[in-house]
Amino acid sequence: MITLNTSAFARRPDFGAIVGVIMMFAVFSLIDFSGWWSGSTLGNILQFTAILGCMSIGQAIVIMAKEIDLSVGSVYGLTGIAFITLEADLGVPGAIIAAMAIAGGIGFLQAMAVIKGKIPSMIVTLGGLFAVRGLIYVWTGGSVRSLPAESRAHWLTQLFGGELFGIEAAILWTAGLMVVLSLVIWRMKFGNRLLATGGDENTALSQGIRTDRVKIRAFVLCSLLAGFAAILTLADKPQTHVTLGDLMELEAIAAAVIGGCLLSGGRGSLLGAVLGAFIITGVRYELISLGAPASWYISFVGLVLIVALIFNQSLIRWAGNRA
């Protein structure tokens, strides 16, 4: 009985991520006990995890539909900059709505290019990654902006960037989104269709599922979540820069992949994606606190992704052998 449950647990898509988190706690406690367990370190790690996790949830949903979105880092940047820039004219609520509409619009445009243009999502979103980043440069002219004090005190800003019982709002928002979206994926029609579309598109089509609609929704959701992550970030620290979100698309993909989303589609876990984000953020913090030079960070993200990809591919083969 116990062995049966263990093997069922081991077959969960997020099994690897859960083990990874436990190992990370164990290893970092041994290496750097006082630094790792201090309230500010863990608090910082959790807040960044929440922001990256929010983005990874969206990425995980797109990956489950057997597509990929490389543009999320730029969408994150653009949404953040739109929020801050438009706030002067539209006020906080208007700016949030407009910024989110921009994010959703970009997701929809990219989805249409993938579906109507019949080209791989990797190429569309790679183009999107650069086009949106270019848009940020062209729009801002490279200058850094900030939010005025009265807007920071606005109740909406506080709702997304404040604290509740000493916990950062971002953490609560991401946890809430993860639970709600997990329910949508595992308990609702959309989730079933999403997994069918990613697992076997022809079968899904033959059962009357409009796979193109499912994919459009996945892309729009992914962009919206990336945009929301930017709002969570800027509501708390309302300063931005043209490089906001640079490389975050790769961290988000790495997080989803570590969290057990198969790039071959149809399998994944939102909890795993958030845990993957936690692992990446934790390792990065620990590297910095151990004194690794900042310029290594780029290489580090690349290496993490390579390891995640190899791990993922082995998992695909393993899953294929047990199917």
Added chain:
Amino acid sequence: MMGSSVRQLVRQHSEIGILLIAILLVAFFSFSSFDKWANAYNLASIAQITATLGLLALGASLVMGTGEIDISVGSTFGIGALVYLGTVATIGPIPAMLLAATAGAGIGLLNGFLVTRFGISSLMLTLSTLLVFRGVAVALTEGFSFSVPYDQRSGFLYQLFGGGDFLGVNTAFWWLLLGLIVLMAFLYATPGGNRLLAVGGSVGTAHSRGIRVNRVKLRAFILCGILAALAGTLEGGKLGFADGGMGRLMELQAIAACVLGGCALLGGRVSLFGVVIGAFVLSSIQSFLVVNGVQPQWFMLLLGVIVVVAAISDRALRDWALRSR
């Protein structure tokens, strides 16, 4: 009747689209800003940019021909330039060039090995190695100066690798011509080229005909790495110095040149001539923006859009050409 022969032409010569675009663009640029764009100095500078981008894109197109993709070429380009500039003063241009090519081959080998051994998506993997080697380049240039003293920039051998002109054009341009001819002979007239295209067309068929698919892919990645490092060498030779950001955005330009030039993203169809024309079109647009004083960031935005539009129109054109059998 007319339509079907046009279809036939498009089917067999995928570079036709880009050739037309190139002619129209040259005409437009010449008329709209004649003295600024179409003067000898600017055209020679376009030829030089086309040359380095073209070599980079030729390598990327070989990988694309096997059905994989190599995004890491931008970093390989930068590493090639750094290796060449870092060693040319001490060991001379030819050994330095060979060393840079070896570094490029090493990166290609790593990419190809990881892709074929683990079956990872090559776009994701080379995106990762793009970052890894970008980080290496940034780390290398911290505290080191990668520039060649002026008194050493005049030798014949130094000028041979991008450091000088021949017949009024930078030597890089003649290297591009040589590379284009050699690669065309390889791709269209040798068994190796035939197998490369077969792997891209149908892995199953290639495998069933006894072709070692992984080996073909590995070779394409290595060749791509070498060409990217050589392109970096030529760029480094021209500038005489380099920093860690060298080659940024070049990967996307290379992919754009391939798609513009009529290479199928999913493999099996490569037009080397079209790739070079594609590189020329991109360089011309960039130069047009520069001479007209447009913010260079517009090029980044434009580039992203060009990649997507080129991919979609290539797909649509092929569908149209194949519709009547």
Added chain:
Amino acid sequence: MSVTPMNKNAPLIEVRNLDLHFGAFHALKNVSVSFDSGQLIGLVGDNGAGKTTLIKVLSGIHKPNSGEVYFAGKRVKEFHPKLAIKFGIETIQQSVGLCDNLSIARNFYLGREPVKRWFGIPFLDFKKMRDASTKVIRTFGLRENVSADDQVEMLSGGERQSIKIGRAVEFKNRVVIMDEPTNHLSVREREHVNELAQQLRDQGLLVIYITHDIHQVHKLADRIVIMENGEKVTDVAKDEMTADELEEVIRCGGRVVDTSKEVEPS
């Protein structure tokens, strides 16, 4: 690499206790069978019976989990299509064999392209490639306007199959495996292919002919092997059983049936 026959009396191909799993799917279960030169073998069975898997092992595409394969008495240790082709095993498969993006001439010699050396560099011998493929195009009655330089994507299903069979005939092979060779062909083309299969057998080759259609293959074959659920269930010379009796074996899932109490199929 050439294979020297170790033992003149050994069968050309012998397979012993072959097992192959795809994940949880047991594709081949302890299959043992041997084939001799100069025979035309009908390999028959339903979808998923394991016949295509078996020939994919013989043509080097799949590696078995356990069991042995002998070619001309020599143990095969490495499985790769390249080695199978070197041994002289040519496979005509349903789905693969021609690259759509290449011309007919380029496809014809794919994997063993003829070369002419210029300054030591091996360049493709386009003349030889064109001549050989043009010959096949003409003898197999493809459309008049098809030339060796046309892309394969222009061809119909029957024309593709003709090129593949023509290629198998052109190279001097010892074994020709045909996997459902007449599936997409017209009646006339089908007869042509079947004649070719018999001609190859008469030239002393081993021909393994895979099909659903027991009646069709019964006319051609010297021996019939029936597979069911990954197992070999029947292996008889053509004269031992009639086509109807064999069909009954397939219908009953390979179980030996008592023909005296035949149940009428509804």
